């Protein structure tokens with residue numbers, strides 16, 4: 255009261271009092287504004303999300319952030335948007351997919367970005383660009399995945415696009431076959447004894463070695479060792495750390511801030527992140543040493559891996575190439591983007607096909623008809639022909655709809671002037687997105703959303719095919735969609751085709767019901783086992 259009296263009587267207030275009072279007044283103002291006056295206050299969502307990210311942090315802690323948002327949509331039936339934090343909103347509507355990730359706004363902005371964005375984080379680049387959540391994934395530099403600059407992204411993407419072309423896929427195929435042969439040798443051992451075993455574990459080793467081959471020109475030897483590289487554990491731990499960072503409001507300084515928090519669990523995650531980055535350094539250094547040995551591809555030409563494109567990429571204006579730390583960031587990003595997502599997809603394909611024996615039989619029948627010379631799966635099948643096998647690809651799409659590895663909304667910031675998305679006004683600088691896990695189960699797009707119906711993707715079954723495709727976010731959408739989609743589809747389809755031709759696959763417990771847990775990548779919530787038997791054997 256004395257301070258107020260002082261102010262009213264025009265007396266000067268001590269500086270220290272002002273320093274203490276100003277932030278308190280600001281926090282009070284912000285709380286009242288967010289509770290009652292912000293346009294986001296009117297959106298459905300737990301009341302606490304108006305002023306804090308505690309509910310989201312809690313869901314994150316329980317490794318079920320995507321599931322939490324999907325449940326919010328169930329709690330507010332008919333809502334196209336729910337508030338997930340004081341300045342974050344998730345949408346579950348086809349219009350929102352286009353508006354946020356690739357609609358009219360985007361095309362208008364692309365032109366603006368080209369004209370105006372010289373800084374890389376200029377005005378236009380900020381509009382519906384990736385939100386600050388991605389800074390958590392910029393490790394020793396900005397990667398193709400994490401960069402928020404439209405200009406930098408366009409440069410990187412253009413430079414490496416060739417590595418993901420149909421021509422490159424063909425040059426990758428011998429390495430897919432080589433790694434697949436190693437996997438099959440391992441699986442044969444389990445088939446011989448009939449012992450139940452954890453197939454997802456072996457898929458993880460397979461994708462790890464394969465991504466080593468494709469991205470860095472050498473494998474990690476994990477299939478042969480039968481042991482996960484420590485790297486796999488580090489990836490998971492550092493993703494937990496990145497997710498925590500993504501929720502802090504300090505932008506690029508969030509890593510530093512979190513590293514000071516004296517909680518043993520946080521410190522353990524931080525150390526894991528550092529170790530994980532060191533792993534990428536070692537892998538990249540080895541890649542450079544091997545490069546000097548001039549490895550030769552089966553075609554007789556010098557072997558090309560994905561990293562080669564990143565090494566050669568040049569900024570068109572400055573001619574500057576990426577330095578070691580930026581390449582290191584690309585290395586760790588590629589390993590996460592390609593390995594964990596691919597293995598978890600094959601996991602769900604195995605699970606759903608085992609749970610649906612009639613569909614599994616139809617896939618096998620199509621495979622046998624297409625490859626009469628290889629009905630026991632003795633060799634890997636050629637991808638050029640496999641691409642015409644619709645049911646297996648539809649199975650992949652269906653599991654990615656039901657269990658997208660990245661299920662939570664990939665956040666984008668609204669333009670500074672705000673935007674109307676699916677009829678809802680959202681002010682500027684709010685992180686918006688459409689969770690793949692929520693829209694994938696939206697009954698207005700995918701009738702009978704919880705049932706596994708690969709046939710819906712053939713166009714004759716449940717749902718409108720165009721609408722379903724436009725809402726399919728398994729590989730993202732728009733300019734930032736997955737550049738590795740072709741690579742992933744190739745190895746996922748080839749692996750599953752050979753496994754299905756070569757073995758009878760059954761769940762050890764046919765009553766098993768798998769759920770998900772999420773550390774950026776959504777994984778099965780428990781270990782489970784399958785039994786294999788060589789087809790044609792008694």
Ligand code: HEM
Pocket residue numbers: 398399400411588591592593595596599654659660664727728729730731733734735736737738739741742
């Ligand atoms: C089934 C396997 C895969 C799934 C489900 C998947 C999913 C995704 C998704 C949803 C995004 C968009 C993320 C966003 O909007 O921020 C993405 C981006 C990306 N993915 Fe994949 N991915 C897979 C395999 C791969 C593979 C094999 C590679 C590399 C060989 C790869 C490399 C990338 C890269 C570099 C990006 C960033 C692209 C950009 O921003 O331009 N992915 N992926």
